[in-house]
Amino acid sequence: MSFDTLTFDTDAMLAGLKRWIECESPTFDVAAVNRMMDLVAADLAAVGATVTRIPGPPSLGDCVRGDFPHPRRGEPGILVMSHLDTVHPVGTLKALPFRREGTRCYGPGILDMKGGAYAGLQAIVALAKAGIETPLPVSVLYTSDEEIGSPGTRELIMQHAGQHRYILVPEPGRPGNGVVTGRYAIARFNLLAEGRPSHAGSRLKDGRSAINMMARQLIAIEEMTGDDCTFSVGVISGGQWVNCVPTTCRAEALSMAKRQADLDRGVERMLALSSENPDGTRFTVTRGVTRPVWEPDAGTLRLYELARGIAGELGWELEHGSAGGGSDANFTGAAGIPSLDGLGLLGAGYHTLEEHIEVDSLAQRTRLMAGLLTRLSA
Template sequence: MDPNALPFDADAMLQGLRPWVECESPTFDAAAVGRMMDIAARDLALMGARIERIAGRMGFGDCIRASFPHPSREPGILVMGHLDTVHPIGTLPRLPWRRDGARCYGPGIYDMKGGNYLSLEALRQVARAGVATNLPVTVLFTSDEEVGSPSTRDLIEAEAGRHKYVLVPEPARPDGGVVTGRYAIARFNLEATGRPSHAGARLADGRSAIREMARQILAIEEMTTDDCTFSVGVIHGGQWVNCVTTTCTGEALSMAKRQEDLDRGVAAMLALRPSGNDVQFAVTRGVTRPVWEPDASGAALYEHASRIAQSLGFAIPPQSAGGGSDGNFTGAMGIATLDGLGVQGGGGHTLEEHILVDSLARRGRLMAGLLATLA
């Protein structure tokens, strides 16, 4: 099969993608994520897939697994993506769906609904061309990737373990490259505890948890080196401005290129202590993504994809990347994984999130070539 001959149409793909993008699906709103799963499940069912709804847990939304009919029972291809986004309900008025020349904007369009949708279009195009894939194909859409996949890691690893290849349509790298490895990431929960008092009448009697958290934030972020980074991205504290705050909580993130560097970073975080005897500060470990280091099976998969891309007239340079994905889990398992197969664009997680429209068809042909030729 020649992927160049497949009639991908970017404008038609945008029409199909728009309902996905306009269905806001922030991770922490399980019902909203469920509505997005409904849309994707219907599209997959119309394509002939057998749909299984997998109940969410830990307060997160459901997942869906779609299996396409195939005579073989051997390990096949898993196309894996997430349908949750970082954008809260109500983002659409500020970041509406709009086409502006070569770009199209919308919440979650780049990370990663565009890549998920082009994967479905690739499956459609292969089927319409009458091409039978060499291996069975399964699609798994999950609901909590943006918070580290705490409720779905076991599902991801179990499903990946039944497959030979994992294709992840997360966004492409800025130069159009793909991801063949990812850095290790750890999350931490922070809690500072002070002593309450009336902020007007008895200020000196209190010990502010917010003040303690502020001190700790500076200490945490100053631990950043070239080998391991630290950042605090979430803070909650206080309810009344006239009360000295008793409790302040936060969340921190650490990222490293090597597992041993992350392990040292984790140890440093867990060793943090209060700045004084009259306040408390505690760090507990959250979810962790293991380092995914390139290996022989992944290299062979990349070389296969690179040859397809070359036949289509473009290059996909391989890169290890910061920023986690569920490919961390499958790559660390030693399963041949190729990430960054999705759309090109930019502004992820911001009100400038967009895709490059012409990348829909170009990257769709690459995905179609992989689906049709992997064996």
């Protein structure tokens, strides 16, 4: 029996995926993420995987690894790597309930990336049920902080990825039914404006507003965006009492570039914004999590060619390319471990209240993953 004879019941798969989507798991809600990890750990155990629960980084949820039965288990094989944290806070289901509407299915995190993570697991399960043994042992790794740049799990990811020959990442597929063979470089920054307090009613001129400082810098930062490097501010908070001139204002910024050299120049420009004024006010930029640029090497392109051949056998053309937005494949691909990303589902609207998958891609992408697992060898 071959992978291309596998059958997938879309309705049954959606029913299983519904459980994952309705277990909301925003990154910063440790209890919620751990409930999701409980669910996936139970699903792994139910299909015969050996489950390892990995305590989470400080203030973040746990991670889970599953190793599937195989005569060569323990040898370098294939790691299917996914994250189960989302950007959607608990309660988003009220505004974005799990529902199917025609060719689409909606839900928080369904595209980024619980749908792909679920499809990856179902590919492994379908092969086992059909008695199809993969040439290499297969493991899965589910992490808890990808949406904030994987600051707490990067070392863990590289530790586990280094034990394998190939990395498969079911992040959302590229528009046009493609996969991802490279990713842009991304840097995050923490911004702090420190003003001088005063009473906003009686002594306004004595103060120096940190919010005012931040607003001016925000405009300057976003105006630095060019074709080579983009800059955006996505989080901001400041002040506590409306009758007080605010002393502090904090923000987070993101910069992205297609080439590492362009990002490095962008980092220099951001750090150069730090300043201290004669009146004691300050603006400070500190560098946060950085994802290196991932450019496809020979190992990744061989993976893509294998996937393209499998897609051709299944009757469709598989394209590839680099993509913006970060992924944990930034780390593995940049480290030279053959990695193929964007193997997940097709859809649109991720990180919004319109997040959805194309239902037909659920079986299609699961079958593609199954094909890769059966064709990859030492």
